[in-house]
Amino acid sequence: MxxxxxxxxxxxxxxxxxxxxxxRLGIDEGQATFETAAPxxxxxxxxxxxxxxxxxxxxxxxxxxxxxxxxxxxxxAYAGVVEHxxxxxxxxxxxxxxxxxxxALIASTEAAGIWTIQAGIFPENTASLALHAxxxxxxxxxxxxxxxxxxxxxxxxAVERRSPVIG
Numbered sequence: 401m402x403x404x405x406x407x408x409x410x411x412x413x414x415x416x417x418x419x420x421x422x423x424r425l426g427i428d429e430g431q432a433t434f435e436t437a438a439p440x441x442x443x444x445x446x447x448x449x450x451x452x453x454x455x456x457x458x459x460x461x462x463x464x465x466x467x468x469x470x471x472x473x474x475x476x477a478y479a480g481v482v483e484h485x486x487x488x489x490x491x492x493x494x495x496x497x498x499x500x501x502x503x504a505l506i507a508s509t510e511a512a513g514i515w516t517i518q519a520g521i522f523p524e525n526t527a528s529l530a531l532h533a534x535x536x537x538x539x540x541x542x543x544x545x546x547x548x549x550x551x552x553x554x555x556x557x558a559v560e561r562r563s564p565v566i567g
Contacts, residue, residue, distance in 0.1 A: 406456035406464050406497050408504045411448075415455050416441040418463035426487045431525045433485070434547050434554070444468075451512060452482065454504045456497045464492035467501035469509065469517065480515040480566065486528075493527070502535040506561065515567040520546075520556040529557060537561040 411419060420441060426432035438444075453468035465488035472481045484505060488497045509517055520543065521528045529539075537559040545553040 404459050406458060406492075406495075406500055408454050408456055408500050411453040411455045411466055411468065413441065413445070415463055415466070416445075419455060419466045420444065422463055422466060422487050422489050425490055429490075430550070431522050432487065432528075434549050436550075449482065452484075452505060452508050452514075454501055454508075456488075456492075456501055458492075464489050464495075465497040465501055467505045469505060472518065480513060481518065482509060482514055482516070483518050483520075485519070486531075498528075498531045499535065502531070506535065506563075510563050510566055513566055515563045516560055518558065518560040520558055523555055523557050529559070532559050532561075535561065 420438045423438045423444075427435055427438060439447075447470055448468040449470060453466070455466045456464040458464055465486065467484060467486040469482040469484040472478055472483050486498055486501050486505075488501075505517065517537075518540075519532065519537070521532065523529070523542070538561070539557055540560050541558045543556045543558060546556050547554055
């Protein structure tokens with residue numbers, strides 16, 4: 401993969417195979433999600449908000465990473481709150497891909513009037529915690545032993561970024 405700065409663009413069906421491949425790599429590492437298998441593109445596509453999902457591409461058009469948001473609730477009080485996921489291909493880490501993807505997500509959510517972006521991160525995923533801290537997220541708590549992952553109880557660090565311009 402080339403070391404040039406990534407190009408950020410809206411995620412679409414044309415990226416499906418590569419997006420799910422990057423997702424599978426993150427799942428296989430065991431520190432990114434409770435999921436044990438990537439969904440079908442149809443299920444992934446239906447679960448993510450169309451205006452708030454992006455891919456980072458290298459100069460050859462390969463997906464280096466992706467970010468996507470989903471609504472946390474259909475209750476009107478939570479209309480401005482989304483939960484997101486961000487995944488970067490192992491070969492592209494440490495090159496600003498995650499930072500660029502989060503910047504695109506923050507810009508799109510603020511433009512849409514969304515006031516809070518949240519996520520749950522395994523405490524062992526120190527790179528993701530550091531990335532989120534640099535992007536203005538704060539730790540709001542730890543959900544202890546919230547779920548089992550491969551038979552082991554796992555904690556999740558709850559992080560959020562409250563928009564300084566919305567609300």
